[in-house]
Amino acid sequence: AVNRLSDFENYMSVQKEWTKPTAQPYQPQENLKSWLQDSDCMDHFAIVYGKNRTTAVFACGPEQANLVQQRETWTESVVKFSPKGSYLSTCHKQGIALWGGPNF
Numbered sequence: 001a002v003n004r005l006s007d008f009e010n011y012m013s014v015q016k017e018w019t020k021p022t023a024q025p026y027q028p029q030e031n032l033k034s035w036l037q038d039s040d041c042m043d044h045f046a047i048v049y050g051k052n053r054t055t056a057v058f059a060c061g062p063e064q065a066n067l068v069q070q071r072e073t074w075t076e077s078v079v080k081f082s083p084k085g086s087y088l089s090t091c092h093k094q095g096i097a098l099w100g101g102p103n104f
Contacts, residue, residue: 055090
Protein backbone atom coordinates (compact mmCIF):
# COMPACT_ATOMS: atom_id res chain seq x y z
CA ALA A 1 0.00 0.00 0.00
CA VAL A 2 1.15 3.52 -0.75
CA ASN A 3 0.26 6.56 1.35
CA ARG A 4 0.74 10.17 0.41
CA LEU A 5 2.80 12.42 2.65
CA SER A 6 -0.33 14.53 3.24
CA ASP A 7 -2.00 11.41 4.70
CA PHE A 8 0.67 11.20 7.39
CA GLU A 9 0.20 14.88 8.19
CA ASN A 10 -3.53 14.28 8.62
CA TYR A 11 -2.92 11.29 10.91
CA MET A 12 -0.48 13.27 13.04
CA SER A 13 -2.96 16.13 13.51
CA VAL A 14 -5.78 14.02 14.97
CA GLN A 15 -7.31 15.61 18.07
CA LYS A 16 -6.46 13.95 21.39
CA GLU A 17 -9.97 14.42 22.79
CA TRP A 18 -12.79 12.48 21.17
CA THR A 19 -15.98 14.41 20.55
CA LYS A 20 -19.27 12.62 20.14
CA PRO A 21 -20.83 13.25 16.69
CA THR A 22 -24.22 14.92 16.62
CA ALA A 23 -27.15 12.69 15.72
CA GLN A 24 -28.77 13.46 12.40
CA PRO A 25 -32.57 13.22 12.11
CA TYR A 26 -33.84 10.21 10.19
CA GLN A 27 -34.86 10.94 6.61
CA PRO A 28 -36.81 8.13 4.91
CA GLN A 29 -35.51 7.03 1.52
CA GLU A 30 -37.57 6.23 -1.55
CA ASN A 31 -38.76 2.65 -1.91
CA LEU A 32 -36.29 1.00 -4.31
CA LYS A 33 -38.67 -1.90 -4.86
CA SER A 34 -41.72 0.21 -5.73
CA TRP A 35 -41.96 -1.47 -9.12
CA LEU A 36 -42.89 -4.72 -7.31
CA GLN A 37 -46.03 -3.02 -5.99
CA ASP A 38 -47.30 -2.35 -9.51
CA SER A 39 -50.81 -3.85 -9.56
CA ASP A 40 -50.39 -4.80 -13.24
CA CYS A 41 -46.98 -6.48 -12.65
CA MET A 42 -45.39 -4.80 -15.65
CA ASP A 43 -41.76 -5.40 -16.62
CA HIS A 44 -39.63 -2.38 -17.52
CA PHE A 45 -37.09 -1.86 -20.28
CA ALA A 46 -34.91 1.08 -21.31
CA ILE A 47 -33.67 2.22 -24.72
CA VAL A 48 -31.24 4.90 -25.88
CA TYR A 49 -31.94 6.48 -29.28
CA GLY A 50 -31.49 9.56 -31.46
CA LYS A 51 -28.74 12.13 -31.94
CA ASN A 52 -29.15 13.55 -28.43
CA ARG A 53 -28.93 10.04 -26.90
CA THR A 54 -32.44 10.28 -25.52
CA THR A 55 -33.11 7.59 -22.93
CA ALA A 56 -36.61 6.26 -22.42
CA VAL A 57 -37.87 3.79 -19.82
CA PHE A 58 -41.02 1.87 -20.70
CA ALA A 59 -43.39 -0.43 -18.82
CA CYS A 60 -44.61 -3.40 -20.85
CA GLY A 61 -48.38 -3.21 -21.02
CA PRO A 62 -50.67 -5.98 -22.24
CA GLU A 63 -51.00 -4.46 -25.71
CA GLN A 64 -48.32 -1.76 -25.91
CA ALA A 65 -45.40 -0.31 -23.95
CA ASN A 66 -46.17 2.72 -21.78
CA LEU A 67 -43.59 5.48 -21.36
CA VAL A 68 -42.54 5.78 -17.70
CA GLN A 69 -39.82 8.40 -18.02
CA GLN A 70 -37.75 10.02 -20.77
CA ARG A 71 -34.65 12.25 -20.58
CA GLU A 72 -32.19 13.66 -23.08
CA THR A 73 -28.50 13.00 -22.46
CA TRP A 74 -29.31 10.82 -19.43
CA THR A 75 -26.35 8.61 -20.39
CA GLU A 76 -23.29 8.87 -22.58
CA SER A 77 -23.24 5.24 -23.67
CA VAL A 78 -25.49 2.52 -22.22
CA VAL A 79 -28.15 1.98 -19.58
CA LYS A 80 -28.71 -1.26 -17.68
CA PHE A 81 -30.95 -2.46 -14.90
CA SER A 82 -29.33 -4.13 -11.91
CA PRO A 83 -29.81 -7.92 -11.67
CA LYS A 84 -32.73 -7.58 -9.22
CA GLY A 85 -34.19 -4.50 -10.92
CA SER A 86 -33.69 -2.14 -7.98
CA TYR A 87 -31.43 0.30 -9.85
CA LEU A 88 -30.97 1.70 -13.32
CA SER A 89 -27.32 2.40 -14.12
CA THR A 90 -26.20 5.06 -16.61
CA CYS A 91 -22.63 5.26 -17.89
CA HIS A 92 -20.66 8.51 -18.09
CA LYS A 93 -17.03 9.59 -18.62
CA GLN A 94 -16.67 10.15 -14.86
CA GLY A 95 -18.11 6.71 -14.03
CA ILE A 96 -21.57 5.30 -13.52
CA ALA A 97 -24.66 6.71 -11.81
CA LEU A 98 -27.23 4.54 -10.07
CA TRP A 99 -30.87 5.60 -10.14
CA GLY A 100 -33.57 4.03 -8.01
CA GLY A 101 -37.01 4.55 -6.54
CA PRO A 102 -40.32 5.35 -8.18
CA ASN A 103 -39.02 8.56 -9.82
CA PHE A 104 -35.52 7.33 -10.70
